[in-house]
Amino acid sequence: MTKQRLRTARWVFLALLMIALVSALGAYLTAPRPGGLMEADSTSPDGAHALVTLLRDHGVAVDVAEDLDDVIAAARPDTLILVAQTFFLLDDEGLNTLAALPGDRLLVAPSARTRERLAPSIRLDGSIQFGGQPMCELREAVSAGDVHFGLSESYRGDGDTPVTRCYDGALVRYTESGRTTTVVGSSEFMTNAGLLGQGSAALAMNLAGTHGRVIWYAPQRLEGGSAGEASLLDLAPRQIRWMVLQLCLAVVLVAWWRGRRLGPLVAEQLPVVVRASETVEGRARLYRAHRARDRAADALRTAARARLLPRLGLGHNPSPSAVTAALAQRIGRDCEAVLYGPAPGTDAELLELAHQLDDLERQVTQS
Missing domain, CATH: 1.10.8 (Helicase, Ruva Protein; domain 3)
Structure with missing residues (x-):
């Protein structure tokens, strides 16, 4: 009888252990992964985990490049290099290296410096708040239909190279020296939150899925020299930390002092009540x-x-x-x-x- 109970208890323990392991694994896989703008693994609103997952589900091989060396190693003439502008895409030497790599390019909300290096035939034509029809014959845009870009840059060609403009210049494409370069003025429609908009997912998939293999490059840290392994906090002088700590302490003390002087909140009655007709007449x-x-x-x-x-x-x-x-x-x-x-x-x-x-x-x- 005792052996029977021990055997039953062992199976119950193993079942509970399996349930705990499955629950822990599910919690880990479904846990939010915060990250930076257009980061491939980020599930935050401005991340790109949803788009990367959709591309892989549709058979597109997505190589996430953590740094420029990964881009150099993966670049081929038949690949698409997606370059998303972040705060860390600043180095002139790195941009020149990207410009020399083979393969087509998709530039997402590039800065002026990035656009000059990687899309030299494109010029800035202003900013727009655009959402509507593509108004062009580009297949990727026509099949997507209406798309809301939010606040976006507008582009035009330099006059020497034929450029296809869609969505009032928020999306442009041109081919030069055997390389096709596509530029979009906003990353909003490609993010996790923006994919829910009308036509956003279709356009994002059409642009990023034109090749069987895409190199996803959205740098999330500084590169070059010793700064490649250092954060912004590491680069700051040590005195800055003490200054910030002193400022925080001063703010807390001032808030406590002023809070004691103000006393409890008192509800104040309005001095007069103005009728709606008088307000309308006064404005008139x-x-x-x-x-x-x-x-x-x-x-x-x-x-x-x-x-x-x-x-x-x-x-x-x-x-x-x-x-x-x-x-x-x-x-x-x-x-x-x-x-x-x-x-x-x-x-x-x-x-x-x-x-x-x-x-x-x-x-x-x-x-």
Whole structure:
């Protein structure tokens, strides 16, 4: 009987041990891995673990280069070198080495220095807040469709080399000396958080998956000399640490001293209550005194659109064409001039605009 119990206890112990090991392994594999911008193993919002996993699931071999030596060792004429701009991609010698390596290039949000070395035929054309159609014939962009880049750099060619521009210049590509170079002005759509946007995952996969093998280079530390193994804290003088410690101690003491002087919080009653009609009238008088008919008209149109959108079944921030099309279908006439027309030139025109907006809301409500 005792042997039976020992045998049963042993199997129970082994089962519990297996459950603990599986749980520990699952927790390790699913634990978040913080990291820097576009780091291949980082699961933070600005990391790129999701994109790298998608590429590998679709048969693309992704070689993560920890430093420039790894890029040099893996570079081949049939590979794609993805260079993501980080705070540590600063060395001129390293950029010149990258420029001499074989293979196509994909530059993600490059700085001016990186762009001059690795994409010399591209010029900066400004900054845009862009999201929309590709407006080009590039296969990777056409199949992805609408993409929201967020705040992005816009590029153009230097005039000597034919350049394909997509998404108003947020994505450009050109071929020179047998090498194809692609430049995107923003990394937001390729990050873990940005892949959820419309068309972002498709465009990121299309750009990074054009070759069977991609070298992922997003440096996360300084390279060159002894600085390659040292952090920024190691490079700082020792006196800096004591200064920071003294400043922190001073801030804590000041906060404690001021906190005792202020005493407990007291709820303060507002001195007056202003009616909404008086506020509206006061703002109207200010608009009239400064002859700000354009601002007054914009305020009237913005408020009218905010009240009309729920009645028309439209979401937040629809395009003007979508609003005017819904109104035309609802009341049977074109209202673009009323909602999006030019600013009135006289007070009489401003008053007429207000009447037209009221009439438009009444027709939508009664239809």
